[in-house]
Amino acid sequence: MIPVCRLADLPRGEAFRLETDPPVAVFHTEDGELFAVDDTCTHQDAALSDGWVEGREVECPLHASKFDLCTGAVSTPPARLPVRTHHVVIEGDAVYVVLSDAPPNLPPCALRRPVLGEAT
Amino acid sequence: MTRSALPGSLIATLPGGHYTSAEVFAAEQRGIFEAMWFCAVRAADLATPGAYRTVTVGRESVLLARGRDGRVRAFLNVCRHRGARLCTEESGEVRRAFQCPYHAWTYDLTGRLTAAPNLTRMPDVDRTTFGLAAVAVREWLGYVWVCLADEPPSFEEQVVGEVVARLGDTESIERYAVEGLAVGRRITYDVRANWKLVVENFMECYHCATIHPELTDVLPEFADGYAAQYYVGHGAEFGAAVEGFTVDGSEGLERIPTVAPHQDRRYYAITIKPQVFVNLVPDHVIVHRMFPLAPDRTVIECDWLYLPEVVAAGRDLSRSVELFDRVNRQDFAACERCQPGMSSRLYAAGGVLVPSEHHIGAFHTWVRGRLGGGE
Numbered sequence: 001m002i003p004v005c006r007l008a009d010l011p012r013g014e015a016f017r018l019e020t021d022p023p024v025a026v027f028h029t030e031d032g033e034l035f036a037v038d039d040t041c042t043h044q045d046a047a048l049s050d051g052w053v054e055g056r057e058v059e060c061p062l063h064a065s066k067f068d069l070c071t072g073a074v075s076t077p078p079a080r081l082p083v084r085t086h087h088v089v090i091e092g093d094a095v096y097v098v099l100s101d102a103p104p105n106l107p108p109c110a111l112r113r114p115v116l117g118e119a120t
Numbered sequence: 121m122t123r124s125a126l127p128g129s130l131i132a133t134l135p136g137g138h139y140t141s142a143e144v145f146a147a148e149q150r151g152i153f154e155a156m157w158f159c160a161v162r163a164a165d166l167a168t169p170g171a172y173r174t175v176t177v178g179r180e181s182v183l184l185a186r187g188r189d190g191r192v193r194a195f196l197n198v199c200r201h202r203g204a205r206l207c208t209e210e211s212g213e214v215r216r217a218f219q220c221p222y223h224a225w226t227y228d229l230t231g232r233l234t235a236a237p238n239l240t241r242m243p244d245v246d247r248t249t250f251g252l253a254a255v256a257v258r259e260w261l262g263y264v265w266v267c268l269a270d271e272p273p274s275f276e277e278q279v280v281g282e283v284v285a286r287l288g289d290t291e292s293i294e295r296y297a298v299e300g301l302a303v304g305r306r307i308t309y310d311v312r313a314n315w316k317l318v319v320e321n322f323m324e325c326y327h328c329a330t331i332h333p334e335l336t337d338v339l340p341e342f343a344d345g346y347a348a349q350y351y352v353g354h355g356a357e358f359g360a361a362v363e364g365f366t367v368d369g370s371e372g373l374e375r376i377p378t379v380a381p382h383q384d385r386r387y388y389a390i391t392i393k394p395q396v397f398v399n400l401v402p403d404h405v406i407v408h409r410m411f412p413l414a415p416d417r418t419v420i421e422c423d424w425l426y427l428p429e430v431v432a433a434g435r436d437l438s439r440s441v442e443l444f445d446r447v448n449r450q451d452f453a454a455c456e457r458c459q460p461g462m463s464s465r466l467y468a469a470g471g472v473l474v475p476s477e478h479h480i481g482a483f484h485t486w487v488r489g490r491l492g493g494g495e
Binding site for chain 1: 216226236238239241
């Protein structure tokens with residue numbers, strides 16, 4: 001279990017980015033549920049924790065792909081691959097995540113190491 | 121005829137080139153429109169969070185948007201990344217953020233950079249520093265005013281001061297409760313004339329009896345050629361048989377209840393330099409915002425503002441609106457008639473102003489004074 005933050009520091013409607021490799025986003029929804037998914041959109045390198053949560057969905061801030069926070073499934077493209085989900089544990093006032101063993105679905109640009117002079 | 125050779129009754133206008141030259145216009149953009157407070161949009165047009173408008177101020181496109189906190193903010197409409205125009209529409213609504221269509225740099229309604237491809241791998245990129253460039257904002261009379269200057273001049277001196285100079289105090293305009301009125305009608309005029317011709321036209325009434333028959337019927341004293349703006353605190357009185365400020369002198373709409381008895385049945389006109397004209401009558405207020413786009417092109421948005429209940433009830437505003445719509449069309453046709461003459465050899469040294477127009481000379485002195493400044 002990896003400690004994330006105090007529950008009091010993660011109000012409803014907010015997200016916490018955990019600087020793991022790859023980074024993980026923990027969301028506290030308006031309805032009071034907690035979910036953890038990989039923070040990186042599977043379509044292009046963008047932080048889902050900078051996106052917007054509505055109900056149990058997160059919308060990527062870049063191209064408006066939407067992911068189901070429960071299952072990680074894509075509900076709105078352009079993303080095609082699901083985002084990996086993690087297990088959230090709450091003990092007292094502390095929030096923890098248990099990282100998934102499954103391989104992540106990271107976008108190509110987040111996997112590649114930068115090369116000087118690289119062009120699109 | 122040289123300036124010094126003019127008879128005492130006449131003073132010179134600006135030379136014709138001031139109305140046609142790209143260089144003069146660029147100097148005016150820098151020294152006037154980008155340096156002063158500029159009336160941009162009606163605040164109520166940005167009704168809900170995410171509602172936005174873009175306007176041209178000097179050489180810049182400015183984006184105005186209402187935030188989730190209810191505040192209106194203004195930004196340069198330019199992506200901080202590679203300079204793409206962020207919003208190309210004149211108005212619209214975004215859900216949460218402005219996104220550049222080029223590389224998807226994404227800014228929230230406060231202008232902060234919230235997302236960009238690979239942004240989390242550039243932790244040294246500060247999201248405020250590389251957010252949208254903010255422009256100074258003030259709200260007054262229900263309008264959002266912006267100022268592109270690094271150090272904006274005093275709003276009270278530049279804007280409120282003009283109203284006080286004309287009406288004698290601020291209470292006189294506050295009684296019209298302009299910020300609480302609703303837009304009953306808006307008409308946009310695309311005028312093929314230099315902005316100064318439009319200002320000069322609005323400042324004098326020497327032309328009124330010739331081109332404004334309806335207005336002169338409602339305000340008979342306009343036939344003497346002296347503008348309502350000639351005397352401090354003076355409002356032109358409605359003709360004895362006139363019931364309201366309408367195209368045929370018929371009854372107007374419900375009077376704004378806070379208008380003072382001495383303001384009733386009178387018309388007040390104010391020029392707020394450089395680009396706003398305000399007309400006050402007992403039942404409505406007319407606000408013109410000018411957007412100078414080129415030496416020979418000025419777009420004017422004109423709002424007719426009434427009590428909110430008058431607008432909500434769907435009352436017939438047509439005779440009320442038609443009076444000043446006709447005046448506007450008559451005026452702008454006159455301005456467009458002058459524009460080609462500005463490049464005539466006859467007008468190289470300018471034209472002349474008669475005594476009832478001599479106060480326009482002060483406007484010309486003011487314009488010349490501002491052109492020396494700028495960057």
